[in-house]
Amino acid sequence: AQSVSQHNHHVILSEAASLELGCNYSYGGTVNLFWYVQYPGQHLQLLLKYFSGDPLVKGIKGFEAEFIKSKFSFNLRKPSVQWSDTAEYFCAVIITGGGNKLTFGTGTQLKVEL
């Protein structure tokens, strides 16, 4: 079965620091990739998605992610984080042709300090 690994469980950064959250998936076929964010007490919101084409995708709030097929990775980046980015971030994958269920990673709790 496919799985998604997020290497960092807790990350603490100061405002204006750069962010990179790792995500790797284990599946050799075609996948759709997602990053979701969950702000405290709120529902999951889509940050960005990759279906095909340019492997560098830009999302909302200045986030971007790069799909590297050879490394089975889809890392999330932001050049300069803000206090309001404090949230939990989930990487997720859908296997093309395998229905539409999202398989999520374990999440990364990001805390941005002033």
Next chain:
Amino acid sequence: DSGVTQTPKHLITATGQRVTLRCSPRSGDLSVYWYQQSLDQGLQFLIQYYNGEERAKGNILERFSAQQFPDLHSELNLSSLELGDSALYFCASSVFGTSTFNEQFFGPGTRLTVL
């Protein structure tokens, strides 16, 4: 606001009881998904319905069942509840049932506490 609504927001019940969680998808979405978020299991896919029919099943216990009604709202029924069923239950919806360019929008969740 994603357009997906879930009721109730919070539910506190006792072991052995049965509860029903309700989800209304975004207008125009035909597919509904249920996910469970717990501290030990993380976010897990439970089940998907598309236009009233079951489309995919994940790690859903036999004590749990779901259905999607003609008006496309969905209900998740949890019975013989155990302490370990305490979790946040999310509903999501999408236009289609397949994965092609198909974004899922999540509701605010129902927090279930089993005492």
